[in-house]
Amino acid sequence: MLNVALCSYGMSGKVFHAPLITAEPRLKLHTILQRNEPTALADYPNAKIVKSFDELIADPDIHLVVVNTPNEHHYPMTKAALLAGKHVVVEKPFTLSLAEGNELIALAQQQHRILSVFQNKRLESDHLDAKTIIESGSLGRIVEVEWHYDRYRTNITHKKWKEDNLPGSGTWFDLGIHMVDSMLCLFGKPNAVYADMRSLRRAEGSTDYFNTIFYYDDLRVILRSSTYVSEKSATVSIHGDKGSYLKFGQDVQESQMMRGIIPGMEGWAQPGDDNYGILHVHNNGEAQRTIIPGQRGYYEHYYHNIVDAISGTAPLAFLPQQSLLGVEVLLAAEESAKQQTLIRL
Incomplete structure (x- = not known):
């Protein structure tokens, strides 16, 4: 123990x-x-x-x-x-x-x-479903991915490290890090970034809107977030030369845990009906459109792996080197927004 x-x-x-x-x-x-x-x-x-x-x-x-x-x-x-x-x-x-x-x-x-x-978002349905679709090859050559983390939030909280214009504050470091981590896990380190960031709720506040474009050799990954989105669209859009995949809805684990539902309880992590994807592919000149239910997430695997790694029975799955690369990307994007120019990575 x-x-x-x-x-x-x-x-x-x-x-x-x-x-x-x-x-x-x-x-x-x-x-x-x-x-x-x-x-x-x-x-x-x-x-x-x-x-x-x-x-x-x-x-x-x-x-x-x-x-x-x-x-x-x-x-x-x-x-x-x-x-x-x-x-x-x-x-x-x-x-x-x-x-x-x-x-x-x-x-x-x-x-x-x-x-x-x-990095718990790797264990949510958005990341898991995107990973499954990409690895399946059903979309062919992936050319564009757009990832959203939007919400409607007009209030200003008392949390200075989230609301004030301080190093590491705002939604880019709070929410953007999740999308950056997924991008790095799925595609590796990009070649460059161009970013637009601003504060929508108050001019002197921290970032609460960002639109970042990451450049790979033959791929563009767009990460977006805004605090003024009351009607949400697809959370993840993936486009390739053989078709598209759109992911809707949100993983239920966080909302369940806020209500006291934890791993092992009935219904834990079971996706709702609003958590699904649309796969639209072209085969031999014919279009096929399929609705795919969202995968079940598994937050519980994080600490299970931590114990295994400490005991020496399994390698550590969430390496700090991976997260440090995420920090490098976060800082480069902030510098791009500040200079209003493309930053090489």
Whole structure:
């Protein structure tokens, strides 16, 4: 049994990490950092509540630390946890600079500890369905992919690391990282990027709109997001010389976990009727149009793999090097938007 400590009990801790940790039988949610009221005890009465990060990493009973704090704390807290001899899971984005990421990867290797980034969107139906279609070859030569992460949100929250114009803030680092990660997993590193980013809700705010074009040798990948989309279209559109695939709807796992439904419960991760794809291909001059139900996602595989990697029974699936490449791409796109020019990668 591996003891786990959570560095925060906000949305990510309460909705994602704590339930997924408790759903993995080889993990125990041992400690939760809450500097103010110990509200986590209402959900996890057997957990130990600490008020400081130093106290958390000093505990020899803790094996794995989950750094699920605001972005600017990812690097210092991950570094401190690794130096304390802990395995670490860190929320996305991995770090805010390439130098920080490279330092942490080297430190984890030096300490002989597992370091992984929680890229959970790889385990959702959008990514899984796109991967299946692309690998099937049914669309022939892929020439264009457009990926959307849109929502309608007019309010401004109190979270400075999401709303204020600070390094690593805004939807590009919050939502764009998911699409960038999927793009890199499916197609590898692009050759260049051209990006347009702005703040729609207030001029001085962080990015809440982006339209980025990534250039491959014979492929364009467009990643888009806006906070002013009240009627959503396809989340993923893939076009090739033999046809097209459009993916609609959203994965249910996040919404289920917000309602208290976790892995192992009835109906877990079962896609709704609105989660489907349309495959339109041309064979021998005839068009064939097929409706394909969305695949079931599996968030639970993340911590299952973490335990396997720590125990040495399986390789780590969510490597920090992959997420650091994502950081490189995020920063290049921001620079492109700033300079209003194409940036080579």
